[in-house]
Amino acid sequence: MEQRHLGRTGLRVSRIGLGTLTWGRDTDEHDAADLLKVFWEAGGTLVDTADVYSDGEAEYLLGRLIEGLVPRRDLVISTKAGSVPDPDRRFDGSRGHLLSALDASLARLGTDYVDVWHIHAFDPATPLDETLQALDLAVSSGRARYAGVSNFCGWQLAKAATWQLAAPGVRTRLASTQMEYSLLQRGVEREVLPAALDLGVGLLPSSPLGRGVLTGKYRGGVPSDSRGGSEHLAPFVAPYLDDTASSIVDAVTTAADGLAVTALQVALAWVRDRPGVAAPIVGARNAQQLTAALSVETLSLPDEICRALDDVSAPVHHYPDHDWSTL
Numbered sequence: 001m002e003q004r005h006l007g008r009t010g011l012r013v014s015r016i017g018l019g020t021l022t023w024g025r026d027t028d029e030h031d032a033a034d035l036l037k038v039f040w041e042a043g044g045t046l047v048d049t050a051d052v053y054s055d056g057e058a059e060y061l062l063g064r065l066i067e068g069l070v071p072r073r074d075l076v077i078s079t080k081a082g083s084v085p086d087p088d089r090r091f092d093g094s095r096g097h098l099l100s101a102l103d104a105s106l107a108r109l110g111t112d113y114v115d116v117w118h119i120h121a122f123d124p125a126t127p128l129d130e131t132l133q134a135l136d137l138a139v140s141s142g143r144a145r146y147a148g149v150s151n152f153c154g155w156q157l158a159k160a161a162t163w164q165l166a167a168p169g170v171r172t173r174l175a176s177t178q179m180e181y182s183l184l185q186r187g188v189e190r191e192v193l194p195a196a197l198d199l200g201v202g203l204l205p206s207s208p209l210g211r212g213v214l215t216g217k218y219r220g221g222v223p224s225d226s227r228g229g230s231e232h233l234a235p236f237v238a239p240y241l242d243d244t245a246s247s248i249v250d251a252v253t254t255a256a257d258g259l260a261v262t263a264l265q266v267a268l269a270w271v272r273d274r275p276g277v278a279a280p281i282v283g284a285r286n287a288q289q290l291t292a293a294l295s296v297e298t299l300s301l302p303d304e305i306c307r308a309l310d311d312v313s314a315p316v317h318h319y320p321d322h323d324w325s326t327l
Contacts, residue, residue: 024057154191
């Protein structure tokens with residue numbers, strides 16, 4: 001699998017990443033082992049998790065598999081901290097919480113360090129410089145090799161990345177930002193992606209298949225064995241089952257038919273090759289699904305197909321994103 005630099009750093013990652021959102025809950029140890037083995041044998045290196053995935057079980061399961069299945073040195077492990085199960089405070093970006101969460105993640109993963117450590121979301125109740133100091137301490141102590149953020153909007157990312165580049169002292173450059181990005185969700189193109197490109201921050205798209213909808217599996221209804229058919233993930237899929245999404249899925253399917261490939265391959269190739277993207281994170285349920293996603297490695301979409309998909313899925317951005325004099 002082709003390797004790409006993560007942002008403006010020397011770290012290289014596979015251009016498709018493996019997500020573990022459902023590990024320890026919907027994905028048991030046997031299926032997770034199959035997924036990791038298939039991914040590793042295909043040349044995949046970037047494995048993404050978080051301390052809140054399945055209440056920590058995803059990290060614990062990944063740690064067990066690293067110990068007995070795949071050499072630690074062959075993987076680039078990314079995890080996240082900052083989300084908390086508190087209805088009154090969804091995110092805690094305080095230095096104390098973040099560093100304690102990192103230590104707990106390392107214990108579950110059974111490793112001395114993570115390759116990339118992300119702040120899971122912006123915490124408006126904590127000064128940003130305090131949150132960023134946790135990243136600096138994690139890297140300077142060797143517990144994390146690189147640092148990034150997740151779910152930061154444009155101004156938040158720009159402020160954080162600029163602070164790390166300009167503030168006095170030894171600061172850790174932001175290597176990456178993880179955001180949802182697909183043909184069904186192109187909101188990052190408004191401000192996040194331009195900021196990331198300008199500041200040298202690599203984008204790691206989550207849900208690159210539109211929460212599974214872009215595969216076309218929901219065109220005839222909601223399959224009972226799909227995420228949309230499960231009680232706890234149905235609300236996650238539902239926003240992309242409207243008429244607007246349906247027209248985009250139809251276009252993806254038409255393109256796939258014309259290229260003699262699958263809708264999954266078209267949708268994944270589109271986001272993988274967007275400017276600024278380092279590696280989409282794919283969350284497959286089983287090895288068969290992952291193998292289908294990894295088959296995109298040999299596919300590059302023709303320019304005319306990309307333009308057609310761009311047009312049919314184009315978000316509406318007016319002032320101030322476009323030159324005001326043209327509006």
